[in-house]
Amino acid sequence: MEWSIGESSERYTAKLTDSEGTLSLSGLTSEGVEQAHGEVSISRDSQAGRLLVEVNGRATFAHFAKVGDSWWIHLDGRIHVVNGHEPGSADAGAGEGGLTAPMPGTILEVHVTAGQRVREGQTLLVMEAMKMEHRIQAPKAGEVISVNFAAGDRVDMGAILAEIGD
């Protein structure tokens, strides 16, 4: 299994060594390159949804839940998402220049047409989700390759609203 953390596309692998139910980190790679790492060992806890984690000799609890291919982890007062990937699989949703709907909602305004050049940060579309307006802005300067919806259209989360090329 390969792992990525949050929104980052960096892929990790972990090698674990099992010693009487305690799993110790014995190898970590990032993008295929071996990384230095501290001492991490993990053991099962009697409470469901919780693991005992020891990092460099300090013991703490991690709470977790699995949703889809992602592990949501609460550790030391912070919440993280670690996504699992089949080794070698492509990043989902990281299409080049694709702008996806962050939420299901309705398109209110379309400000650009295909072929038009846009600045970074320029508003391309305005959509309404949860009764609030959201501006969909160009992540980079470039040419609009396509605009896939018109004002009034309902869109699902993740729908590709527009594409921008160089």
Next chain:
Amino acid sequence: MIPDWMHGAPRPFDTVLVANRGEIAVRVLRAAKESGLRGVAVFSDPDAGSLHVETADDSVHLPGASLAETYLNGEAIIEAARSTGAQAIHPGFGFLSERADFANAVKAAGLIWIGPPAGAIDTMGDKISARRRMIESGVPVIPGEEIAISESSDHLGVLAAAAARVGYPLLLKASAGGGGKGMRAVHEPKMLRTEYEAAAREATAAFGDGTVYVERLLTGARHVEIQVLADSLGNCVHLNERDCSLQRRHQKVIEEAPSPAVTPAIRAAMGDAAVQAAKAVDYEGAGTVEFLLSDRGEFFFLEMNTRLQVEHPVTEMITGVDLVQKQFEVAAGMPLGLTQYDIGITGHAMEARIYAEDPSKGFLPAIGDLAMWRAPAGPGIRVDTGVREGDAVTVDFDPMLAKLIVHAPTRTAAARRLDNALANLRALGVTTNIGFLRQMAQHPDFTSGGITTDYLDSSDIANFAEPEPDPATLVAIAAAASRLGLDRAGTAGAATSTADEHTGHAGDPFRTLTRSFP
């Protein structure tokens, strides 16, 4: 059965219907239960299994897919009260809480309306008439102008002329807006058209009115509001202020009481003005008068919210007054039983609003299932929520999951308690603003007490990014959990954990000890 405390009241009732959902419905239904009243919930399809329905003694299904058919359907709600024997209706906040016609319909049906008279809602609900009434009553207001927009006229010309007289930067408000909807800041004349159109659209989508109010945007000011309580016998007191300056696009983020910027002299003057404002509209029940407090200590009336407020718990914490209980008493026609002299301030309280939203993506609302929801507990910690572990967070409703309220002897202690309680709120499966709130609670700009209303909108949100985690630990945990086969146990093992299945809290500490550490 009429509870003992209500005996002899002019308008006694024993059953109250709560015309709302989510955490506020739970809050009011719990208060009803504690007061010996029967509580009735209403619910739409997506809420059939929700916490507020579970909390109620009885519940009525409101069929239909739209809000107009369900939580905004006054007729169906009044019918629900009739069919369940409820003599009183509590509207919570949002939905029908500030609809004078609904208040009148409730009374016309022979039921008790737990809220102010329709006339007060009407006057205060329209920012233009509210302002006029405040000027008449001697309550200070911000420079501004009202504009009645009609479809056919040259409304942009009229708007531009008014904007020029008021001066930039200015705030455009749809008269019927609220909660930041239909409200837009305009910093220069060329943005007037775009912002007006956005404001008008938001207001129409959410409320259905097109009148616009233009007022000077005071920069570097604080949002300070006064809680008032009035009975139907002419008594009115204030319960000190709440500071809600930490806001993003007019949505409050962390509220606190008392305000770090309010001196006893300002408090007394602002409290008097708030009582005056309430009396000017013959107010009854719990209400909030919002002011902008300038850096020179001057304050101006913003608006009056003629209902319970989201952030009411911070006032309850520092005054010890249960505002919902007081609403019940006032609705029953009982006297307040409080004089201004009775109301003090004990310690400091803060409230953080827990939203299903992603601060790293422009605070976009997030959805998902709450695979784990374990709220913190302990001295001085209160969690008002409408969700439980396993509940789905959808796009159907407002993305506020909970309010985390803390109370401590000092402001510094309260900020630390808030940060620590946030750290112990385990909400997994849905992206929330908890990490952002922790960054805020720790931030020197916040702990120094110097936040003004423009603070967040003029800050780079990246300044509040959470610290980078250690990838080795996280990857090792995910890999170990996979290896241990814990993904096959289902979501958070709710059935086997010691968490209370109703609240998601780990229950009795002794029980936890015996079960967790055999």
